Amino acid sequence: MIHNASRRGFLGGMGGLVLAFHLPGCKTLAPADNTIGLGTAIAEGIESELNAWIRLAPNGVVTFQVGAAEMGQGIYTSLPMILAEFLDCDWANVRAESASTHKTYNRGGSLGSSQLTGGSESIKGYFPILREAGATARGMLIAAAAKTWGVDAGTLTTEPGFVMNGEEGLSYGELAELASTMKPATVEPRPESEWRILGKDKPRIDVPAKCDGSAKFGIDAEVDGMVYAAIAHCPHYGGKLVSFDDEPAFTDPGVIDVFAYEEGAVICVAESFWQAKQALARVNITWDMGDGEGLDDARVGEVLQNAMDNDAYKVESRGTLGEPTIVATYEVPYLEHAPLEPPNALAWVQDDRVDLWAPTQAQTMVQRQSSKIAGVKPEQVFIHTTLLGGGFGRKGFWDFTNEATFASKHTGLPVKLVYTREAAFTKGYYRPRLLARHSARLDDQGMPLDWRIEVAGQNIVELFIPGGPLLKLDLAEHIVLGGLVHTPYAIPNMRTDYARVQLPIPVGWWRSVEGSTNGFIRECFLDEMAHAGGQDPIELRRKLMADNPRFLKVYNAAIEAAGELAPGLSRGTAIFKSFGSIVAEVADVEVIDGEVFCRNVGAAVDCGTAIHPNGAKYQIQGALTMGLSAMLHEGLSFKDGAVVQSNFHEYPLMRLKQAPKVNVAIVNSGEDIGGIGEPGLPPIAGAVGNAIFAATGKRIRSLPVGNQLKG
Numbered sequence: 001m002i003h004n005a006s007r008r009g010f011l012g013g014m015g016g017l018v019l020a021f022h023l024p025g026c027k028t029l030a031p032a033d034n035t036i037g038l039g040t041a042i043a044e045g046i047e048s049e050l051n052a053w054i055r056l057a058p059n060g061v062v063t064f065q066v067g068a069a070e071m072g073q074g075i076y077t078s079l080p081m082i083l084a085e086f087l088d089c090d091w092a093n094v095r096a097e098s099a100s101t102h103k104t105y106n107r108g109g110s111l112g113s114s115q116l117t118g119g120s121e122s123i124k125g126y127f128p129i130l131r132e133a134g135a136t137a138r139g140m141l142i143a144a145a146a147k148t149w150g151v152d153a154g155t156l157t158t159e160p161g162f163v164m165n166g167e168e169g170l171s172y173g174e175l176a177e178l179a180s181t182m183k184p185a186t187v188e189p190r191p192e193s194e195w196r197i198l199g200k201d202k203p204r205i206d207v208p209a210k211c212d213g214s215a216k217f218g219i220d221a222e223v224d225g226m227v228y229a230a231i232a233h234c235p236h237y238g239g240k241l242v243s244f245d246d247e248p249a250f251t252d253p254g255v256i257d258v259f260a261y262e263e264g265a266v267i268c269v270a271e272s273f274w275q276a277k278q279a280l281a282r283v284n285i286t287w288d289m290g291d292g293e294g295l296d297d298a299r300v301g302e303v304l305q306n307a308m309d310n311d312a313y314k315v316e317s318r319g320t321l322g323e324p325t326i327v328a329t330y331e332v333p334y335l336e337h338a339p340l341e342p343p344n345a346l347a348w349v350q351d352d353r354v355d356l357w358a359p360t361q362a363q364t365m366v367q368r369q370s371s372k373i374a375g376v377k378p379e380q381v382f383i384h385t386t387l388l389g390g391g392f393g394r395k396g397f398w399d400f401t402n403e404a405t406f407a408s409k410h411t412g413l414p415v416k417l418v419y420t421r422e423a424a425f426t427k428g429y430y431r432p433r434l435l436a437r438h439s440a441r442l443d444d445q446g447m448p449l450d451w452r453i454e455v456a457g458q459n460i461v462e463l464f465i466p467g468g469p470l471l472k473l474d475l476a477e478h479i480v481l482g483g484l485v486h487t488p489y490a491i492p493n494m495r496t497d498y499a500r501v502q503l504p505i506p507v508g509w510w511r512s513v514e515g516s517t518n519g520f521i522r523e524c525f526l527d528e529m530a531h532a533g534g535q536d537p538i539e540l541r542r543k544l545m546a547d548n549p550r551f552l553k554v555y556n557a558a559i560e561a562a563g564e565l566a567p568g569l570s571r572g573t574a575i576f577k578s579f580g581s582i583v584a585e586v587a588d589v590e591v592i593d594g595e596v597f598c599r600n601v602g603a604a605v606d607c608g609t610a611i612h613p614n615g616a617k618y619q620i621q622g623a624l625t626m627g628l629s630a631m632l633h634e635g636l637s638f639k640d641g642a643v644v645q646s647n648f649h650e651y652p653l654m655r656l657k658q659a660p661k662v663n664v665a666i667v668n669s670g671e672d673i674g675g676i677g678e679p680g681l682p683p684i685a686g687a688v689g690n691a692i693f694a695a696t697g698k699r700i701r702s703l704p705v706g707n708q709l710k711g
Contacts, residue, residue: 036387038215043055047063060172074612075117079130080205082134083133085198086135088159089161141163142187143182149165218359226413227416228270230276237295237641240263244285246268250279269407311456319492319493325440326528328437328528332516332517336643337431339391339395341390342420354381357384359386359391362397369402394510400417422646432480436456453522455496458501461476463506482513483576490545490548537690561586561665569695585602587688601687605665608669616666616676624683627680692705
């Protein structure tokens with residue numbers, strides 16, 4: 001078969017031969033591979049499967065299956081590190097591949113057992129599974145060596161890539177075929193004190209492919225004979241499709257079909273994406289605004305305020321509250337995820353199977369949903385998880401994969417559906433808008449005696465459990481109030497109230513979920529209490545965390561990481577625990593003509609044990625940069641239930657000149673493993689907000705900062 005070589009394809013081919021692997025009985029669809037393989041090691045010869053996670057080649061190259069999605073967080077490195085540690089192999093011989101969608105590759109965690117990349121739980125959820133898989137495979141190799149030598153397996157040890165019998169050794173490659181026939185053998189996993197790989201800074205497996213052009217993202221997927229689809233969604237949340245005239249779409253060649261998807265979208269399929277996009281723009285579509293009519297920013301604000309004043313219920317309370325000394329109201333806007341790669345999927349629906357190439361965070365749910373649309377069993381749907389060009393929670397939904405599956409079934413062709421940036425803004429699952437009122441009473445020394453927090457906002461859980469008393473669950477409340485009900489501060493009397501708001505605007509998880517809002521509103525109000533009571537904000541936090549040594553250690557480490565405050569800069573601090581990890585951040589800012597420049601950030605993280613320390617540092621850096629961008633610039637507004645912003649010219653991201661120097665300290669406490677991809681985001685808005693007050697004397701209580709400091 002001859003394929004036209006693209007630049008990316010040419011570069012990708014320079015890496016050498018990669019042996020394909022697919023589930024038995026599944027027909028391979030050329031030219032797309034069933035798996036995404038990464039790594040510079042080249043497997044030679046016939047590979048042997050030691051278990052569902054590990055394949056071993058005669059030349060010693062080990063290929064690990066990764067059940068999670070790689071979206072820049074380094075999971076194609078950190079998860080193989082766990083397998084490599086307990087298998088005891090040479091890191092230079094490691095490759096990684098995307099695993100198929102199967103219950104074998106489900107992870108554990110608070111969100112249940114599934115293939116789902118979210119909640120910063122990939123390491124935590126997969127660690128015990130991969131530890132056992134690696135240790136069991138190591139036992140099989142030892143058993144194979146024992147049989148070869150005719151000795152007791154208990155007398156043998158391993159060194160990276162070898163089973164040792166005293167000074168004599170057999171390589172894993174030599175033992176691979178025999179080991180694959182052995183019964184799973186349990187060996188004691190190596191204790192942390194003897195780790196060779198975990199906790200060390202290993203080079204990331206995915207970086208070479210991302211540099212040489214061979215990395216495959218969803219938007220790169222191709223199969224022979226595929227066509228393209230563009231989609232227009234009803235722009236009015238609460239509205240629906242009334243009718244459409246597709247005759248103008250067929251004025252140019254290449255257009256194949258135009259059809260409705262459910263009651264809320266029109267899809268155009270053509271031979272190229274440009275043809276599909278241009279033809280769709282010519283379709284005359286009539287939308288009914290429905291409940292979206294009149295739903296603008298002011299109306300949303302009224303709904304939030306009314307709910308807070310009239311519908312809030314007590315979630316948590318301790319002690320007795322008195323007359324407040326200080327009251328302040330904070331507000332945060334809806335946010336778009338805005339990943340660099342917009343939602344897209346390539347679907348091929350055939351009589352006996354469905355193949356989906358997609359940058360998805362939710363393989364299990366995508367498989368279930370696509371099977372319903374295609375009318376096949378879930379096990380007949382094969383999800384080929386590509387690399388994600390950013391996800392941040394948006395690609396944890398399955399609307400775009402459903403649409404691609406429907407389009408393929410409707411046309412009988414393999415269809416690649418791609419959202420334009422405008423389509424991505426129009427149809428999202430946004431970070432919720434939130435209103436929070438704080439009130440506190442201080443004693444004569446300026447120390448807080450009580451603190452009441454009232455919150456009004458939509459609940460993400462309602463997307464899955466619409467209405468009713470089921471929303472009064474710990475998870476439902478935590479997903480709005482996390483970090484507010486429980487704080488690290490020793491304040492005698494506290495109460496948290498919540499008013500659930502229902503609006504047609506869809507909301508979903510956005511990087512760090514409730515932490516992205518609550519890190520700002522909690523930490524800024526604590527500073528307000530400090531200044532109202534004549535306290536230094538840093539010292540007040542230290543006093544209030546005196547009986548919470550784990551938090552205090554992280555907080556002090558962040559201050560140390562920030563270094564001395566440079567002349568002309570002003571400092572703010574914040575601390576927040578989310579996804580099992582504690583992160584403190586210190587922001588040094590300068591305000592010039594009303595524009596905020598965060599010059600320096602010192603950060604510290606305690607995630608229990610950092611599996612890949614450099615990876616952890618990069619994630620803290622990336623998360624706080626995303627949080628800083630959102631704080632300074634980002635926010636969605638609505639008119640008649642439709643998003644006003646359509647692209648980055650109306651939704652600006654932080655520019656390079658505003659990006660700070662960041663120094664991250666790792667604090668290994670040895671506590672339970674926590675997350676790392678999301679916890680770096682919550683503290684930054686609070687730290688910068690507090691630094692802005694120190695610089696200007698003005699409180700930022702509504703985000704984004706925008707032009708609030710100008711004029």
